[in-house]
Amino acid sequence: MQRSQLPPSRAAPIFPPIMSRTLAPRRYGTVNWIGLWTLYRKEVRRFWTVATQTVLAPMVTTLLFLAVFVLALGRGANAVGGVSYMEFLAPGLIMMAMTQNAFANTSSSLLIAKIQGNIVDLLMPPLSPVETTLALALGGLTRGVVVGVATAAAIWVFVPLTVAEPFFLVFHAVMASLMLAQIGVLAGIACDKFDHLAGITNFVVTPLAFLSGTFYSTERLPEIAQVLAHLNPFFYMIDGFRYGMIGHADGSLLLGIVTLTGVNAALLLINYRGFKTGWRLKA
Amino acid sequence: MTRIGRVRRFGAVNWLGLRTLAWRESSRGLKDYNYQVLGPVISSLLYLAIFHLAMTSIGWSGERSLLDFIAPGLIIFVACEKAFENACGSFIFDKHERVIADLLMAPLSALERVMGYLSGASLAGIVVGGAVAIVSLLFARLGLHDLGALLFFGLMGTILHALIGILVGIWAERWDSFSAVHTFLLLPLSFLSGLFYRVENLPELGQAIIRFNPVFYVIDGFRYGMTGEAVAPLLTGALVLSLVNLTLFALAWHWFRRGYRLKP
Numbered sequence: 001m002q003r004s005q006l007p008p009s010r011a012a013p014i015f016p017p018i019m020s021r022t023l024a025p026r027r028y029g030t031v032n033w034i035g036l037w038t039l040y041r042k043e044v045r046r047f048w049t050v051a052t053q054t055v056l057a058p059m060v061t062t063l064l065f066l067a068v069f070v071l072a073l074g075r076g077a078n079a080v081g082g083v084s085y086m087e088f089l090a091p092g093l094i095m096m097a098m099t100q101n102a103f104a105n106t107s108s109s110l111l112i113a114k115i116q117g118n119i120v121d122l123l124m125p126p127l128s129p130v131e132t133t134l135a136l137a138l139g140g141l142t143r144g145v146v147v148g149v150a151t152a153a154a155i156w157v158f159v160p161l162t163v164a165e166p167f168f169l170v171f172h173a174v175m176a177s178l179m180l181a182q183i184g185v186l187a188g189i190a191c192d193k194f195d196h197l198a199g200i201t202n203f204v205v206t207p208l209a210f211l212s213g214t215f216y217s218t219e220r221l222p223e224i225a226q227v228l229a230h231l232n233p234f235f236y237m238i239d240g241f242r243y244g245m246i247g248h249a250d251g252s253l254l255l256g257i258v259t260l261t262g263v264n265a266a267l268l269l270i271n272y273r274g275f276k277t278g279w280r281l282k283a
Numbered sequence: 284m285t286r287i288g289r290v291r292r293f294g295a296v297n298w299l300g301l302r303t304l305a306w307r308e309s310s311r312g313l314k315d316y317n318y319q320v321l322g323p324v325i326s327s328l329l330y331l332a333i334f335h336l337a338m339t340s341i342g343w344s345g346e347r348s349l350l351d352f353i354a355p356g357l358i359i360f361v362a363c364e365k366a367f368e369n370a371c372g373s374f375i376f377d378k379h380e381r382v383i384a385d386l387l388m389a390p391l392s393a394l395e396r397v398m399g400y401l402s403g404a405s406l407a408g409i410v411v412g413g414a415v416a417i418v419s420l421l422f423a424r425l426g427l428h429d430l431g432a433l434l435f436f437g438l439m440g441t442i443l444h445a446l447i448g449i450l451v452g453i454w455a456e457r458w459d460s461f462s463a464v465h466t467f468l469l470l471p472l473s474f475l476s477g478l479f480y481r482v483e484n485l486p487e488l489g490q491a492i493i494r495f496n497p498v499f500y501v502i503d504g505f506r507y508g509m510t511g512e513a514v515a516p517l518l519t520g521a522l523v524l525s526l527v528n529l530t531l532f533a534l535a536w537h538w539f540r541r542g543y544r545l546k547p
Contacts, residue, residue, distance in 0.1 A: 053459060057466040064474040071480035072349070073337060080341050195318050202322040207329055215333045216340035225336070 028126065035127045036135050043139025047105055054105075054143065055150050058097045062151045065093055066158065069215060080217045081248035090152075090159045091242040092214035095176060097151045099237070102144030102177040103184040103205055106136050110188025111197055114281075123282060129275035133185060133268060140181025141174065148173055162245060168253070169244025175260040176237035180205070182267035189274045189281060208234045218250045233263050293390065300391045301399050308403020312369035313410055320414055323361045327415045330357060331422040334479075354416075354423035355509040356478040356502045359440050362412025363501065367444040367451075367469060370404035371461050374452025383545060393539035397449065397532065404445035405438065412437070426509055432517060433508025439524040440501035444469070446531040453535075453544050472498045482514045497527045 028035070047054040070086050080088040113119040122132065152161060163169055183205070191197045212234035218226050229235050236256030243249035249256075275281070293300070313319055334353060343349070377383040386396065416425065427433065451464050476499040482490055493499050500520030507513035513520075538544070 050459065053462055053466075057462070060466060061470065064471060068474050068479045069337070071484045072334070072353075073341060073343070074484070085341055195315060198318050198322065202318070202325055206326065210329045210333055211336075216337040218340070220340045220342065221336060222339075 026126070032127055032131055035125055036131045039122075039125075039127065039132065039135035040138050040142075043105065043109060043136060044142050046109060046139070047143050054101065055147055058101055058147050059150050059154045062093050062097045063154055063158075066090070066155060081219075081242075081246060081250075083246050083248070086159050087161075087246060088217065088242070089215065090155050090161060091245040092238050094148055094151050094155065095173075095238045095241045096209050096214050098144040098148040098173060098177050099180040099209060099234070100205070101147040102140040103180040103187070103201070105143040106140040106181045106184030107187040107191070107197055107200075108184075109136065109139070110185065111191055111194065114188070114192065115194075119281060123278070129272045130268075132275050133182075133271040136185050137178060137181040137268075137271075140184055141177045144177030144181065145173060148177070164247030165244045167244070168240050171257070172237050172240035172244060172260070175264060176241065179233070179237065179260060179264050179267065182264065182271060185271045186267065186274065189271070189279065192280070208232055213238050213250065233259055236260060297391055297395055300389060301395045304386075304389075304391065304396065304399030305402040305406065308369065308373060308400055309406040309410070311373065312365065312404070312407035320411055323365060323411050324414050324418050327357050327361050328418055328421070331419060335422055348424075350423040351425070351510065352481070352506075353479055354419045354425060355506040357419065358412050358416045359437060359502055359505040360473050360478055361415045362408040362437065363440045363444040363473065363498070364408075364469070365411040366404045366408030366441040367448040367465070369407045370400055370445045370448030371452040371455070371464075372448075373400070373404075374449070375455055375458060375461055378456070378545075387542070387545060393536055396539050397535045400449050401442060401445050401532075401535075404448060405441040408441040408444070409437070412441075426511075428511035429508045431508075432504055435521065436501055436504030436508060436524070439521075439528060440498070440505060442528055443497060443501065443524065443531070446528060446535055449535050450531065450538070453538050456544075472496055473502075476502050477514065478502055497523055500524055 066086075066089065069089055074085060079085075110119070110122075113122060127135070155161065187197060187200050191200065211229070212232050213229060218229045218235070221229070230251055236251060236259050239249050239251050240253060240256045240260075243253060273279070331350060331354065335350060337343075338349060374383070377386065391399065419425065447464075447469070451460065455461055455464075476493065476496050482493060482499075485493065494515065500515060500523050503513050503515050504517055504520045504524075507517060
């Protein structure tokens with residue numbers, strides 16, 4: 001009713017001036033920062049809305065592991081790496097919680113999107129393969145770090161935590177979370193069913209994380225077990241992170257930094273290729 | 284065709300229906316054995332391996348037989364987890380996929396339904412527990428001290444978890460509830476029940492509190508069946524577990540009869 005009362009010249013501007021400018025392709029510059037930031041925020045909100053499951057649950061599980069190992073082994077344990085077994089165990093448990101959650105975030109995000117069919121929302125927007133990979137991986141990295149901080153705070157109630165080398169602490173926390181987040185992206189791309197993902201979690205990620213020196217020092221293991229442990233990239237992230245906390249490392253720190261950087265770069269390349277070619281993503 | 288008008292008669296118990304339901308329940312939890320059986324087996328092997336390696340690396344000066352102590356607990360723990368997952372997962376899945384009507388329409392009484400789910404989930408748990416027992420021989424020496432206690436507490440444990448699974452499954456509407464109950468209730472109950480450590484290592488208060496945890500009696504009694512050592516009197520354990528299981532069973536039966544959260 002009101003619209004008809006307007007003078008015709010003002011009622012029907014067919015192309016408002018602003019539209020004519022948007023008919024040209026939009027330009028983003030080298031990086032689509034808005035797109036990158038939006039996808040990242042979506043990934044963070046995705047886990048934050050269910051923080052009970054994604055942050056509180058790993059915290060509780062980690063505390064249970066700490067209690068169990070200390071109660072079972074605490075009595076017969078000697079000092080490990082110059083500190084008590086509890087202080088030795090704490091960084092390993094924090095790191096394990098971080099990596100498992102970084103992996104879970106990216107892999108489940110991609111797989112659920114695939115199963116529910118809304119993966120096109122990820123493939124259609126004007127994001128380059130690198131931007132997509134990075135936004136997803138940074139989301140997983142954020143979950144890892146948030147879980148790490150929460151877990152550390154909970155453990156701190158029971159075990160005195162120290163920071164010996166802040167650089168190593170932060171570097172390994174970030175690189176390890178990023179690495180597992182990227183493995184999660186790869187797993188999410190490769191898997192088609194929840195069973196496949198459960199298989200990768202059960203048979204690859206958990207064994208590598210468990211057998212990487214979280215719960216024990218490799219120094220006093222038999223020769224062959226030491227060699228095997230040092231071939232596992234997960235070993236370096238836990239070893240370096242622990243060095244950041246207690247100032248003692250089992251393996252070579254330089255080798256650890258090189259390995260983590262190399263593996264992360266390789267994974268970025270692989271995931272880039274995955275999104276670029278649309279392997280298992282596009283029809 | 285001529286018989287179509289007549290009502291079928293089952294006798295007092297619909298054995299065929301009960302058997303079918305129990306079989307469906309256990310086979311849906313075992314048929315994808317690469318994940319559903321091998322997965323728990325691998326993770327319990329990992330537990331044993333890290334305990335073994337941790338003991339080596341810290342220069343363990345305590346008793347040598349810690350792994351022999353842990354293994355029985357681990358076997359019954361995995362069996363119980365499986366029983367819970369099986370029962371609870373079935374309900375939530377069926378509710379989500381809207382095929383729960385297949386269960387409600389079938390000519391089964393409430394009692395038969397509880398029994399069907401219960402035996403299916405317990406059977407799946409026992410199969411997985413058996414698989415874990417075989418592979419844990421790699422790390423630990425398993426003995427047999429008292430077969431009666433082993434069977435009794437093994438059954439009581441899986442039945443307890445299957446009943447919790449049924450109740451949570453009926454009550455829950457989303458998968459979130461499943462993982463919440465698992466992480467915040469069952470995992471703490473199991474992990475803090477003397478599964479991995481001796482109860483004597485706990486402070487006094489902890490030793491008193493643990494006696495209110497039914498899972499403690501499951502693990503204690505089951506371990507007695509294998510190694511012959513128990514912390515609590517077996518009779519107490521048997522009584523507590525029977526009482527808890529009966530209560531939960533009655534509640535599940537009641538819920539089925541009323542159609543609580545199952546029927547509109």
